[in-house]
Amino acid sequence: MKLDVTDRKILKLLQQDGRLSNAEIAEQVALSPSPCLRRLRRLEQEGIIEGYQTQLNRQKIDLGMTVFVQIKMHDHHAASVKNFEQAIHGMDAVITASTVSGSADYLLEVVASDLEDYDRVVSKLQELKMVREIESNFALRRVKTAAPLPLKRLSD
Amino acid sequence: MKLDVTDRKILKLLQQDGRLSNAEIAEQVALSPSPCLRRLRRLEQEGIIEGYQTQLNRQKIDLGMTVFVQIKMHDHHAASVKNFEQAIHGMDAVITASTVSGSADYLLEVVASDLEDYDRVVSKLQELKMVREIESNFALRRVKTAAPLPLKRLSD
DNA sequence: GATTTATTGGCAGTATATGCCAATAAATCA
DNA sequence: TGATTTATTGGCATATACTGCCAATAAATC
Incomplete structure (x- = not known):
């Protein structure tokens, strides 16, 4: 599967903040929300996005x-x-x-x-x-x- | 800062899926959305949640x-x-x-x-x-x- | 240049997030 | 124990966001 510049921008943004709303992503990649969401879902379905994770502070949960x-x-x-x-x-x-x-x-x-x-x-x-x-x-x-x-x- | 059982449940869920909506989290931890969101924001502000990340498939982005x-x-x-x-x-x-x-x-x-x-x-x-x-x-x-x-x- | 194909934007309905307030529950202290 | 304070919750209203559908645009193919 090919990734164009817009896909990469989406991936780059999501690596920085995995909870960005579709609306915010859309704005930053200069798309309207619907095509942006379609791209996001495709990236998920193709397995390019494997999942979303939350980073915890290890000290603060006593795993320092x-x-x-x-x-x-x-x-x-x-x-x-x-x-x-x-x-x-x-x-x-x-x-x-x-x-x-x-x-x-x-x-x-x-x-x-x-x-x-x-x-x-x-x-x-x-x-x-x-x-x-x-x-x-x-x-x-x-x-x-x-x-x-x-x-x-x-x-x- | 102390984490009670509900906070831990939230963190556990978010580690599994960092893009869960507050509504879904709330349902799974048996809270209504508003207190659940408050807890989430507190976890973020206290720095227990450091951020959200997206996991990409390394093979598929040619970093195998x-x-x-x-x-x-x-x-x-x-x-x-x-x-x-x-x-x-x-x-x-x-x-x-x-x-x-x-x-x-x-x-x-x-x-x-x-x-x-x-x-x-x-x-x-x-x-x-x-x-x-x-x-x-x-x-x-x-x-x-x-x-x-x-x-x-x-x-x- | 015409036709097909892929991608986009807008819209409507649904779902979600967010701030505020009153109600409940928990904790503290007399 | 009972009264008071404090923390936490649930519900409501509003704003924002998601989602599926359709027509319009853009790109690619022949």
Whole structure:
């Protein structure tokens, strides 16, 4: 599916503020509300927009600790992978997880209130038999957070 | 600021769908629209809600490659830190960045269309004189993406 | 240049947001 | 406990926004 300049403007605006009303978007992209809404719905239906999320202040909801966790596995058998990933899905402190190239197998982003809370997460990970090694890298300071994805140059 | 059960329900709902209308939220938390809207505005003003974002499908906007980049610095002098972080802010392919404990100084999340595109990012990083070492860990598969932050148990 | 196709703008009806006020519920204090 | 204060709620009226439909315009195709 092709995205024209107007679509990109809409996406750019919505990345900045996901709750902009259609009327506001329409005004900013110089369209009347109805075609603008049609574009928005199409972007949603095509799956270009995957969803809308609300960013919370982690300190204020007592999840001030962020840890990047590198996991090395004993093996990569299908069963180990499946069980591990199921466990990950069940741990709500793990907010993102990817398999990665390099010396580790998985990179997780984990949130916690404090060290004690984080320790409980690590304990759970340690209980998983397919996990060989766990390295915790604590986020000390967030320099850039959830920046918008760079949409290729749009002349606006 | 204290969050009661209703506030948490609102936050939970908005993490799942950041574009829910106030009317829908109100219905789901068993409030009439006006007190619900007041709560929402308060959560925004208190900074508990930092903002609303739209999640885009990275493949579909031709940013299918995600790389976690570990950066080691030559030194940690104030000037080096400042210049490095300024450079990071200026690179829109870098969507998150943190200082971390462990052997690396910074952990970045970088998006790119392909290896060639990614190479341009690495080149820019290499040009920075305070950067000593760059390790790229390519995300091979995303297992869990931007999961909602776990709000402490709410009896709903 | 004519025809098809895609996109737009306007309109009407419906739904939603917002500010205000009275009523209710909760908390505080005598 | 009972009275008073405080916080929170629900309802109403108005303004704003969403949505589907149709005609008009613009773009693309032949």
